[in-house]
Amino acid sequence: MIITNNPDVAAMYPDSRYSACNVQGIFEAVRDEIHKGARLLSHPLSGSIKPNESPYKSVAISAKYANLDFRSLQIIEDAMTVLRRLTDKKYIYDESILADFRIIDLDHIKGVSP
């Protein structure tokens, strides 16, 4: 399952769980699912674009629930730490740049095996 705030990803993968939240919100939703037994399939820090630069984030997790996967939990917690510590400088993007960010995020999540 893909948890995303990227409308392009939601359009391409109708089974994904879309929420119009920020990246922090996506990371929190992923962390909650890991606590319920999901595993990370994609790394939450996909790409060299820093998580505070792009407003879009898609993360793939397993739909199969098992015991708590500590490695997945550690990775998402570390990603949240990275997001918190990066600069809090604000970016103002126009629609064409937002579209570019959506395409990069979509391309990264396309690399995840079903």
Next chain:
Amino acid sequence: MRLEVGDIIIKDVQFGEATAVQDGVLYVNEKELAAVAANDDRIKSVEVFLARPGESVRILPVKDVIEPRVKVEGPGGIFPGFMTDVEQVGSGRTHVLKGAAVVTTGKIVGFQEGIIDMTGPGAEYTPFSQTQNVVIKVEPVDGILQHEHELVVRLAGFRAAVYLGEAGRDVKPDVITPYETKPILEQAAAYPGLPKVAYVYMLQTQGLLHNTYYYGVDVRQIVPTLMYPTEIMDGAIVSGNCVSACDKNPTYIHANNPVIMDLYAQHGKTINFLGCVITNENVTLQDKERSSNMTAKLVGFLGVDAVIISEEGFGNPDADLVMNCNKIEKQGIKTVLITDEYAGQDGGSQSLADSTPLGNAVVTAGNANMVLTMPPMDTVIGYPEVAHVIAGGWEGSLKPDGSIEAEIQVIIGATNELGYGKLSAKTV
């Protein structure tokens, strides 16, 4: 495999009637070069500029930097899989216009970074303020999508570099350096008293604007493989990576990989350098596990005592770096890691997104979050408006007077994780 690299030292670049090298000056026929670079139906126009060390010139956004080279003896050609067929390269003789560089600029996506300042404080942070730069500004036809745009600019840069490299074909090099790695059993037996060392060469491969190619293949699609170190000197590895200017590896730096150069410098003296394992940095955790397992297997298969592992990028690749380190160390093989840091603007935060107690020998290439103010330049080549939304900058980074305040992650090569720069840290 034995390769002689003949360096033709270039001290200046000028436009001229014919493209040629004379007395250390590279003369460039502007129209001919522009026509070669623009030889693609998807290109609307190409403009050529020169930027020399010390000039008040800013180039942005830089997509790639490429060194002009030409194959004068031996199989294959420069940039196999792109500019020539896929014959194995890395043997014979290659001439290099040492000191010259092709710099490509193109606005593929709106938020791109990548600055080269030819003078001032920004110039201190990029190796390409010291090269004689031939800048290729590529404007594609309307309506082209991002994937194709990246490819178009990448290929235009390679065509320009190959065209300029031809000017060195019949020039007597100033310096000729031989590099040799023998077949594995022979090489392993060559220096029985010396520790055997391999190099694990991690390549960024996460998708659009985050790709690297080996003989034309997207490295995302390979499992880790063995490579003769000399292959890089003929352009076997090229960059399609246009994000994270400070710690991506431009094609120029792949061809001059300082880890390989330094290992060769010690080859037969303090170490026995057996070869390279190239591996990828993919998006999924399963891909990461598979590639690090294969990398550790190949390193164990080689029977080395130690490896150097270099990373490309930050964040997600930190996980690949840590997996490679753990799995190789657990086989009793020592590792040295090369990375850079995102330790916050004050340098006081945790540097990496992942860590391991087995990573006890680490070289840093600097803190990418360090803030720098770069004064205005007389000339800006490329697309100066990009600075408004530059990654590593912020709204207001570009000042009304043309100066830029931003983190050094916007500067090409500032914290290059192959060590092709000046930044590091020492324990005191």
